[in-house]
Amino acid sequence: MGRILCVVNQKGGVGKTTTAVNLSAALAMSGQRTLLVDMDPQCNATTSLGIAPTDGHPLVQSNPLDEFIVDTRVENLTIVPGSRTFHDVDKLATAGDAETKIVRNHLDSVIEQYDFVMIDCPPSIGTLTQTALTASTEVLMPIQCEYFAMEGLTQLIQTIKKVIVATDGRLTFGGILLTMYDPTLELTGEVDEEVRDFFGDIVFDSVVPRDVSLCEAPSHGKTVFQYAPRSRGAFAYTQLCMEVLQRD
Secondary structure (H helix, E strand, C coil): CCEEEEECCCCCCCCHHHHHHHHHHHHHHCCCCEEEEECCCCCHHHHHCCCCCECCCHHHCCCCHHHHCEECCCCCEEEECCECCHHHHHHHHCCCHHHHHHHHHHHHHHHHHCCEEEEECCCCCCHHHHHHHHCCCEEEEEEECCCCCCCCHHHHHHHHHHHHHHCCCCCEEEEEEEEEECCCCHHHHHHHHHHHHHHHHHEEEEEEECCHHHHHHHHHCCCHHHHCCCCHHHHHHHHHHHHHHHCC
């Protein structure tokens, strides 16, 4: 069975979608059959790959999920595009047990075709994110190297723990990733030390630096590997990919 990674953080602007897109691309480039699922109503993961959002979100449709999967320009990488349609977003966001089961069944129906499924969640810990967590096997949390990095994480971790219990241990902590890392700043070192002291071995050794290439690539509908393959951002996500594979 493939690994389903849910990329979550209740704060926006921490590199969540950037991580979901570029880690998916790195895994695909390493030969892993990878599916990216866009569950964020902003649909940034979808447009980052030069793909248009759908009129209706595939995860709430009755048709098989296979019918909605779209190829990308990255070999081995496909995507379930997101939708901005209010009705579908609302249906996912207010999902009860029945809707949550539908989402999980949709993902389980295609998981054997993939080595990795990556879910990009909205910047919240609401029902939409909890639905994604319920359908996942691992959770990956990007944390920005800033003063309030740890703020709100306790609530997020409690939500994750509840899902772990509710899914009989199907969900596990996949790792914490430090993003927007600037080694020249004293604050970065302080956040790094605090996060690693608190969370220990689940923090990835790899860190994602501040790199303009990571910001520019989505506007061209490209991953950082297509846009700036020699950049620090591309190197960082290559290193992260290797760590994720080693943690299998």
